[in-house]
Amino acid sequence: MALTMSYVAGPTTPAVREMTFGDLLRQAAESAPDRLALIAGVPDPAQRRQWTYAQFYREAERTARALLTRFRKGERIAVWAQNLPEWVMLEFGAGMAGVVLVTVNPAFRANEVQYVLKQSRAAGIFVVNNFRGNPMLETVQAVKQNCPELREVICFDDWDSFIAAGDDENIELPPVSPDDPVMIQYTSGTTGFPKGALLRHRGLLNNGADTADRMGVDPGDVFIVTMPLFHTGGCVCCVLGAVSKAVTQVLIEAFDPALVLEMIGTYRGNAMLGVPTMLIAMLEHPNFPSTDLSHIKAICSGGSTVPAPLVRRLEEKLGAPFTIVFGQTECSPVAAQTRTDDSVEDKAGTIGLPLPNMETKIIDPNTGETVPVGTIGEFCTRGYHVMLGYFEMPEATAAAIDKDGWLHTGDLCAMDERGFCTVEGRLKDMIIRGGENIYPRELEELLFKHPKVGEVAVIGVPHERWGEEVAAFVRPAPGASIDKEELIDYMRTALAPHKTPKHWFIVDAFPLTGSGKIQKFKLREAWTKGEMIAI
Numbered sequence: 001m002a003l004t005m006s007y008v009a010g011p012t013t014p015a016v017r018e019m020t021f022g023d024l025l026r027q028a029a030e031s032a033p034d035r036l037a038l039i040a041g042v043p044d045p046a047q048r049r050q051w052t053y054a055q056f057y058r059e060a061e062r063t064a065r066a067l068l069t070r071f072r073k074g075e076r077i078a079v080w081a082q083n084l085p086e087w088v089m090l091e092f093g094a095g096m097a098g099v100v101l102v103t104v105n106p107a108f109r110a111n112e113v114q115y116v117l118k119q120s121r122a123a124g125i126f127v128v129n130n131f132r133g134n135p136m137l138e139t140v141q142a143v144k145q146n147c148p149e150l151r152e153v154i155c156f157d158d159w160d161s162f163i164a165a166g167d168d169e170n171i172e173l174p175p176v177s178p179d180d181p182v183m184i185q186y187t188s189g190t191t192g193f194p195k196g197a198l199l200r201h202r203g204l205l206n207n208g209a210d211t212a213d214r215m216g217v218d219p220g221d222v223f224i225v226t227m228p229l230f231h232t233g234g235c236v237c238c239v240l241g242a243v244s245k246a247v248t249q250v251l252i253e254a255f256d257p258a259l260v261l262e263m264i265g266t267y268r269g270n271a272m273l274g275v276p277t278m279l280i281a282m283l284e285h286p287n288f289p290s291t292d293l294s295h296i297k298a299i300c301s302g303g304s305t306v307p308a309p310l311v312r313r314l315e316e317k318l319g320a321p322f323t324i325v326f327g328q329t330e331c332s333p334v335a336a337q338t339r340t341d342d343s344v345e346d347k348a349g350t351i352g353l354p355l356p357n358m359e360t361k362i363i364d365p366n367t368g369e370t371v372p373v374g375t376i377g378e379f380c381t382r383g384y385h386v387m388l389g390y391f392e393m394p395e396a397t398a399a400a401i402d403k404d405g406w407l408h409t410g411d412l413c414a415m416d417e418r419g420f421c422t423v424e425g426r427l428k429d430m431i432i433r434g435g436e437n438i439y440p441r442e443l444e445e446l447l448f449k450h451p452k453v454g455e456v457a458v459i460g461v462p463h464e465r466w467g468e469e470v471a472a473f474v475r476p477a478p479g480a481s482i483d484k485e486e487l488i489d490y491m492r493t494a495l496a497p498h499k500t501p502k503h504w505f506i507v508d509a510f511p512l513t514g515s516g517k518i519q520k521f522k523l524r525e526a527w528t529k530g531e532m533i534a535i
Contacts, residue, residue, distance in 0.1 A: 006362035006371050008419030010354030016384050017209065020176045020201040021095030021240075022060075024209075028246040029057035035220065037243075040085050041250040041263050049085060053246060056089075059163075063093025064173055066166035070152055071123055073098035073174045076184065077152075078117060078125040079230070080104040080136055083253050086159050087229050088239055090126060095182050095201065098174045102184045102196070103230040105513075106131050106254075114143040117150055120184050120196055120391060124152035132254070178202035184391050185232055185329045196391040203332035203385045204232075208240025210355040215298040215323050216340045221247040221270040222295075224263050226255050226278055232333035237273055237300070237325065247271075257285040265291050271298035273325075275516030276310055280455065283317060284478055296320040298340070302327075308348035309449045315344070326351035326423065330400060331407055332385040336360060336421060350420040351413075358383030361406070362415050365427060368402075376424050376439070379413040380406045412439065429520060431460030431468050438470060438499050446494055447472065450487065452480035457510060457518045461503060461527055472501035473523055473532075475509065482506055484535050505532045 019027075028037070033054035040049045051059065071077060077099055079090055094101040102120045104113055106128075113136075117125065129137045137155055144150055154162050178201045186194035217223065223242040227234035242249045247270075250263050255278055263269060274282070279301060282288060296318050301310075302325035315322050321340035324347065327333045338352030346352065354360045361370050362377040371377045386407045389397035401407050412424040424439040431438040440458035447456045454477040460468035476482050484504045491500045511522040526532050 002417040003373050003419060006373050006415040009359045011356045016357050017206050018178050019205055020178055021092050024205055024243055025057050025060055025092050028243050029053040032246040036248045038085055039250045041252045043259055059089050060092035062163050062166035063089045064096035065171040066163045067093055067097040067099055068171055069165045071099050075123040076100045076102050076120050078102040078104050078122045081128040081156055082106050082131050083229050083251050086156055091235055096173055098176045100181050105230050110139050110143055114146055116186055117147045121149045123149055126154050128156045181388055187329050195393055195396055197329045198388040198391045199332055200388055204236050205240055207332040207334050207385050208236045209244035211237045211334050212241030212245050214337045214339055215300045217245050217271050217298055219245050222267050223247045223249050224269040224272040225249050225251045226260055226272055226274050232329055257281040258287055261287050261291040268295040270295055273300040276301055277516045293318055300325060308445060311348040322347055324351055328409055330387045331381055335381040350422050353419050358385055362413055373415050373417050376412055376414045379409045379411040382406045431470055433468050433498060434466045436498055450490055452477055452482055457520055459520050459524055470501040471503035473505045473507050475507050504535045506535055
């Protein structure tokens with residue numbers, strides 16, 4: 001039946017899994033104890049440690065017991081590291097111990113990590129000595145005096161001595177409920193300072209499993225994990241999704257297109273998830289044509305706008321069905337996803353339908369009323385996946401989740417008569433020029449189709465007369481030279497004149513969040529400070 005109003009519910013099967021992280025890993029270990037569960041995907045083959053599911057479960061239990069020698073159920077511990085197997089052990093061990101894991105971006109500097117440690121009131125932090133020139137252990141020791149509740153600093157170099165305490169099998173693991181908090185994930189910061197989304201076992205576990213289902217991942221597959229673990233794309237969509245299917249995870253320590261391509265070929269990778277910037281880097285890498293990609297059967301992307309031409313290129317080049325996830329940290333993180341058997345047009349142009357056991361509606365941001373289909377409004381979602389709230393930020397929580405349980409995402413979307421949604425941008429990104437609403441997504445999609453454009457971001461910049469004007473930031477495709485007049489003529493053939501960017505800038509790279517989203521507020525700040533040179 002065709003919809004007339006912008007509301008749709010996801011399927012009711014499978015039912016919501018009333019499980020914890022420990023339950024999920026135990027189930028996998030019982031179903032496939034001897035299957036490889038985890039491979040450390042580092043460049044040196046001699047350093048590629050690996051664990052079966054039986055070994056993985058034992059190590060997670062040891063981690064939980066070791067944690068309980070230092071922390072109490074309900075306390076918060078931070079993890080500040082790149083993609084290490086021990087990070088994954090800590091994810092499941094903390095879940096089994098009833099401890100809340102606070103994830104920290106390895107790119108953070110002193111003031112950022114201090115903010116996270118203080119705001120989360122972390123009792124401990126697990127940290128690497130350094131990574132990519134960032135002296136992380138030294139930084140923690142420097143800010144510790146400003147974090148009064150931080151009593152334990154544990155370096156991953158000392159992991160073996162830490163986990164040895166977990167050999168005492170007399171340490172009892174506490175009862176843990178699917179409704180218990182298990183993680184605090186700080187929002188990516190595309191619009192400024194982050195807030196800590198408090199997330200529960202039920203939301204994260206089901207979200208990872210349902211995402212893997214819709215991707216087309218099967219038991220025994222090989223999942224190449226490229227997403228950073230500190231982000232829900234890594235520790236939920238990849239790790240929890242993989243364990244829900246008892247697949248083999250190849251954990252890439254830090255994204256490098258050559259390394260990812262090598263892992264796909266070496267381990268006959270079947271599935272991967274990557275944000276558009278990662279997938280573009282792989283397509284543009286000189287090793288791409290010679291890599292054996294024949295085993296790939298599931299590719300998923302999301303986290304930011306996925307241009308339609310990129311979807312078509314990936315399906316053509318990889319010969320595998322593509323799915324797109326859509327959501328945000330606050331919804332564990334996926335609220336909608338396309339299916340592998342959706343039409344090319346739907347996979348390229350929409351974000352699909354809600355996952356099981358969740359609802360979607362599009363509302364007028366001013367009135368809160370559900371809008372008719374085809375009308376642009378704010379994307380709202382409700383179900384098991386909605387966060388408990390922002391940690392110790394009741395006002396921000398009340399602004400995000402209404403009294404009926406709907407999470408107001410701030411995303412601008414339109415729903416068609418089937419319930420499929422298209423993304424038009426962010427409420428905060430919408431450009432209002434002379435009273436006309438301009439949606440950056442439309443312009444970015446068009447520009448990305450141009451063969452000379454590698455990546456693009458469109459923002460609004462202040463203007464005395466019009467309120468805002470349109471500015472385009474372009475990274476040229478490899479070997480291409482950008483001609484502004486050529487791009488203006490190209491835009492004018494498809495769009496109304498007022499939508500054509502007034503300001504054009506060339507960039508070598510974009511400022512990104514750790515999860516690969518372009519930080520438009522940083523582009524705006526750089527423009528305001530006069531740091532950008534127009535072409």
